[in-house]
Amino acid sequence: MTVFFIGAGPGDPDLITVKGAKLVERCPVVLYTGSLVPAEVVARAREDALVLSSEAMDLDEIVDVCRKAHIAGQDVARVQTGDLSIYSSLAETTRRLDALEIDWQVIPGVSSFQASAAALGQELTLPEVCQTIILSRASGRTPVPDKENLKSLAQHEATLCLFLSISLIRKVVRELKDVYSGDWPIAVVEKASHPQQRIIRGTLDTITEKVEAAGIKATAMIIVSKVLNHSDFNDSKLYDNTFSHGFRRARVVVEKEAS
DSSP states (O other): OEEEEEEOBSSOGGGSOHHHHHHHHHOSEEEEOTTTSOHHHHTTSOTTOEEEEOTTOOHHHHHHHHHHHHHHTOOEEEEESBOTTSSSSHHHHHHHHHHTTOEEEEEOOOOHHHHHHHHHTOOSOBTTTBOOEEEEEOOSSSOOOGGGOHHHHHTTOOEEEEESOGGGHHHHHHHHTTTSOTTOEEEEEESTTSTTOEEEEEETTTHHHHHHHHTOOSSEEEEEOGGGGOOOOOOOSTTOTTOOBTTBOOSSOOOOOOO
8 A cells, every 4th residue: 555645746736747647547535725625626537546635624624534545555646736845744644653653755746836937838947047046935924944034045146936935925015135135037927727827027116016906825836046037148059050969979170169
């Protein structure tokens, strides 16, 4: 018996992996995050499966479902939104399962930061402009370690993707403007990959008013990055015909400048 933690993706039912979908179809117990995972994802469960929503459950109740399935020798598809490696409660649940000696595995999924980048049509890293992505959140009801405050993270000028922070947009902007100028680009993607998806682009000076006017209060990704309005950058070496690597020899010889 195994509990399979399955990343269902950011919202579009088709963005679950083939492996994850097959497990939902096969497992006799399906436990899904009903407040976020679309019903279409678990509609593929077999007719005799026990399908339960965990939106009103606490951790003890979730673990108890897994414990009872373990006793019955039934695999569990634990279906959660996005990818399990980010803000998913994976660690606290598997710690309990380990104590009960219940086997578990993780099936990765598409994260909302990736779906948001896709919605924007945006590569989050650009050659010689930005090569780092920071995934974080603003400190609110759930605190953030002091050394991970937004002002500190902003010092890197990396692409900053903020989860679970749209309700704190005023705080986010205030802290980032301690480091960045008011014209620093920012985008908000609400419900990335959902039919209700909305995109708002702006700057640190304008984004708060735009977000509040749109009434966006939850389920939105904030992306802060100079790549959002940067089109003047060098091509990467990946397909550069003057660059050799293990799979391709350079096709154009660049003459070295005389010393």
